[in-house]
Amino acid sequence: MAAKAQKKLQGSKIVSSEGFGAAQIIARMMQALNLPTQSALAEELGVSRGAVSDAKAKDKIPAEWMLKLFRGHGLNPFWMETGRGAMYLDQGTVREDSPTGPARGEEGFDFIPLVEAKLSGGGGSVETEDRVLGYYAFRRAWLNGRGKIDSMRLMRVTGQSMEPTLEDEDVVLVDLSQHDILAGKIYAVRMDDEIVVKRLEKKPGMLVLLSDNRRFYDPLEVPVGEQLNVQVIGRVIWMAREMM
Template sequence: MTERHETDAPTAGGFEGFFARAAKAAGLTSQAELALLVGVHRSAVTQAKKKDAVPKAWILAVSRRAGVDADWLEFGRPDRRARATSGAGETDGGLFAGVPKVRARLSAGGGSFETAGEVEAVYPFRRDWLRRKGNPASMVLMDVVGNSMEPEIRHGDTVLIDQGQTGVMAHAVYAVGVEDTVLVKRVEKRPGALVLLSDNRDYAPLVLSGDELDALRVIGRVLWVGREL
């Protein structure tokens, strides 16, 4: 007899009910986006759908990310945190959406080896503002170390990244992975090559071509920079 763990208990509305509510709250358009939001492989979502079971950790992740009640996500019960009256511009999911800040750090320098995707905290942003920038469900916050992008991005800054925006636009700023390091750079297309540019002129451009391009992955576009004084 296979033991069923509490974390894999089925929801009252089943997987489909949970996914429908999660999609409404977090603006998801596919199960692949759900996998990205909760930090699992797409196959894990497929298995959850087959078992009609949703891990508690997924429910909590969506609840924190979208700013909605976990009981509503799991069981479809009325959101206990819903406002008694709705203000102008508010959506059913609430005025704010939570964006996770991950442990991984972006290097504005020689490269960061801190690539862990564990969520350290969740920060609220206006949902309508996020939607104007991109897809809130694919956004994360990361800290920056190093000075290669100064003065635009400084050491210690926090940047907002949309992992759904991976198509390279000229001179836009991206989080990129090169082999086992992660960087924040401007990206420029050249015939048969991509160039990673630093705003700080003390750092030479990094030109990638041929087989080197296979080692490059565009993590997402940097949309916003925040810093403490």
């Protein structure tokens, strides 16, 4: 993609921060389930022993592993990640910083991971589950009405191109299963080697990426035949902003 087009797109990208060590998380999983070996943990997770060893070596735990143990055994994702709080949710503890309000001791909640979003090498597919940075609790009924829960991820935004709708450091909830373009809706989109958030529209033979901050960011029209470098990751269905 031309440098000029790349410059226009800079501003609202998905970023990440450091998470907790994979070795400690694996140890807590084994402790909670009383599993003697990593092979036993791999069997519980439905993966190979090599997958567990690789996760430990790369210091990256797939979000699906924590979600599986949460849904299958009631393990508290926050405890698995940090070692703090109750080991099991039925002990009355979920994260108090839930964006949907206090959830302590209540049922009907699901945890959505805040993930590091990055691009994998080679095929250009987007990896969003290698490093979990935290979890937020949402009411399950609310999530069910908005998309596929297992495909939802939280990501952090940086930049000014989507102001005033999205500001620097906002957190967005993205449903990775929603790829169909609805005119005017906001999507996470891969553009070459970065992930951006834009409104999308279609024109005959064109995909149009729009910034809300149109005073400084021009629309970008991508011909259908040149969309190999453009991939719709998912639709943004919710956002949160910390008030300083």
